[in-house]
Amino acid sequence: MRAHPSLSSGFIYLIAIAAGVLSGGHSACATASAPTSVVLAVDGVNVVRNLPVLLAERLGYFRDEGLQVTLKETAASAEIDGQMTDGRIAGMVAYYHHTIVAQVEEGNPTVAVVTLAVTPGYQMLLASQLKGKVNGPADLKGRRIISGGPHSAKTTAANWVVLHAGCALTDYTRLATSAKAQIATQLLSGGADLVVAPEPDASYYLAQGVAVPFLDLYSVEGTRHAVGSVFPTTVLSMSATYAAAHPELAQRLVHAFVRTLRYINTHGVAAIAQLVPEMATGANQSPSVLHEGVKMFATDGLMPAEAARAEAAVVAAQFPQYKAARIEATFTNQFVEKALARAK
Numbered sequence: 001m002r003a004h005p006s007l008s009s010g011f012i013y014l015i016a017i018a019a020g021v022l023s024g025g026h027s028a029c030a031t032a033s034a035p036t037s038v039v040l041a042v043d044g045v046n047v048v049r050n051l052p053v054l055l056a057e058r059l060g061y062f063r064d065e066g067l068q069v070t071l072k073e074t075a076a077s078a079e080i081d082g083q084m085t086d087g088r089i090a091g092m093v094a095y096y097h098h099t100i101v102a103q104v105e106e107g108n109p110t111v112a113v114v115t116l117a118v119t120p121g122y123q124m125l126l127a128s129q130l131k132g133k134v135n136g137p138a139d140l141k142g143r144r145i146i147s148g149g150p151h152s153a154k155t156t157a158a159n160w161v162v163l164h165a166g167c168a169l170t171d172y173t174r175l176a177t178s179a180k181a182q183i184a185t186q187l188l189s190g191g192a193d194l195v196v197a198p199e200p201d202a203s204y205y206l207a208q209g210v211a212v213p214f215l216d217l218y219s220v221e222g223t224r225h226a227v228g229s230v231f232p233t234t235v236l237s238m239s240a241t242y243a244a245a246h247p248e249l250a251q252r253l254v255h256a257f258v259r260t261l262r263y264i265n266t267h268g269v270a271a272i273a274q275l276v277p278e279m280a281t282g283a284n285q286s287p288s289v290l291h292e293g294v295k296m297f298a299t300d301g302l303m304p305a306e307a308a309r310a311e312a313a314v315v316a317a318q319f320p321q322y323k324a325a326r327i328e329a330t331f332t333n334q335f336v337e338k339a340l341a342r343a344k
Contacts, residue, residue, distance in 0.1 A: 035068040038090040038249065041080060042073050046278050048199075048293030049234050050093055052116045052260045058275040059263060061256040081108045084239040087246070091238040091253060095153055096308065097315055099237055099330035100322050111243055112235035112331040114254045114339075115303040116261065117296040119223040120157040120231050123202040125195050125211035127187040134193065137165035137215070137226065140172055146186065146195040148177040150318065153233070154196040157217055160227045160314045169317060184210045199293065200286040218295040229307040233296065240329070247335075254335035255342070258301045262343070269294055301336040 045053055056062055062069050074080060076094055081102050083089040092098075093116065102110040124145075126134055134143065140162055147154040155174060162172055175192055177183070180201055186192040187210040194214060197205060205211040216222025223231050236257055243250045264272065269291050273280050280290040309327050316322040 033066070035063065035066050036249065036252075037068045037070065038253075039070045039072050039088065040253075041076075041089050041092045042071060043075050045071060045073060046276075048279055048289055049117065049121055049296065051272075051276065051279065051290075051293060052234075052257055052264070052297065053093060054276050054279070055263065055272065056256050056260040059260065061259050062253075065252040065256050067252055067256070078106050078108070081106055081110060081239070084110065085242055087239075087242055090242075090249065091236055093234055093236050096232040096235050096303075096311065096330070097153075097156070099235070100312060100315060100325045100327075103330060104322055104325050109240040109329060110237040111240045111329070112232075112237045112303055113243060113250050113335050114236045114257045114301045115232050115234075115299060115331070115336075116236060116257060116301070117234035118230040118232055118299045118304070118307070119220060119296045120153065120217040120233060121293060121296045122154060122157055122196050122198050122217040123213065123292075124158070124161065124215035124217060124226070125187075125197060125202060125205055126214040127190070127193050128210055128212050129190065130193060131212050134214070137161050138167075140165060140194075141167050142171065143193040144173045144175050144191075146175045146177055146183055146192050148174075148196075150174065152177075156311075156314060156318075157227075157231070158196050159318060160231065160311070161215065163314055163317060164227045180204050184208050187211050199289045199291075202292075203286065203288050218292045220295070220298045227310075229310055230299075230304055232303060232307055232311060235303070235331070243332075251335050251338060254301070255339045258336060258339040258343070261297055261299060261301050264294055264297045300340060302333050302340075303331040303336075305331075 042050055042053060044050060072089065076098060080089060084091065085108060096112055099110050099112055102108050145158050147158040149155065159169055162169060183195055184205055187195060187205065215226045217226060220230055236253060238250055272294060273290055280287050308331060312325060312327045
């Protein structure tokens with residue numbers, strides 16, 4: 001989590017990967033020479049929002065590209081962005097908003113070179129006693145939504161839903177998050193009207209009977225219904241200057257991620273779970289985590305430009321300083337287009 005004066009931690013998810021072998025052969029970029037060592041950073045390599053990281057490692061797509069990648073698990077910061085500029089860290093996976101932060105706040109532009117996820121990865125749930133009284137986003141005026149801090153990704157999702165419905169951000173009250181049991185009590189007692197929740201929390205509230213489904217922010221279809229477009233979230237970003245100086249390295253990383261996205265979208269959850277079992281097990285996990293989470297990656301890797309602009313407008317609605325961002329400089333599709341052309 002990033003302690004940033006404006007956009008923070010809830011948006012920032014960093015990534016890094018080690019390499020393996022693709023069953024069935026090597027890519028055209030693989031050579032017999034020693035692999036190129038790079039460092040990528042991640043905040044939560046076993047978290048579903050970063051599924052392409054761990055999956056690319058298990059599938060061996062990085063080694064196929066002649067890369068030896070070292071994981072650096074760390075929170076995002078201006079220091080990390082500086083290390084990307086000089087190549088000590090080749091790139092990171094963060095929510096797309098981070099490219100706006102780096103450009104406006106730090107004057108240290110980063111560029112999303114491949115878009116990995118195009119939905120927020122949440123459910124918006126309605127308190128059970130309001131079923132039939134709140135029938136859609138247009139009814140959110142005056143409601144209390146549990147979404148966390150003003151800089152959280154959950155709040156950005158709630159803000160976009162509210163704005164798309166024609167309301168102002170001041171038309172709803174944002175409530176802090178807390179323990180699941182406490183949130184369940186708030187929903188049951190009338191202390192809160194809605195909650196923005198990932199899995200397995202969402203399933204917990206549903207099982208307790210304190211909430212009912214309201215908006216699906218996991219699937220592309222549900223996200224389009226809620227906010228009018230897809231919602232770019234997890235991206236692989238690099239320093240703009242470093243990527244320009246090392247286009248071959250950027251291309252090799254993007255090749256690996258595009259192949260990983262194709263795997264996710266052509267294989268069932270059961271096959272994916274066999275490769276990343278830690279994402280569906282453990283004290284804070286459940287099968288629903290991966291089952292819902294894979295929906296975030298229904299993309300070929302291209303950044304949808306209109307969605308990027310719409311998302312930036314939502315961010316700027318809460319933090320006006322980000323109106324100064326040059327959105328066209330926060331992403332590029334050139335590497336993904338080459339990767340897709342190679343795959344044909």
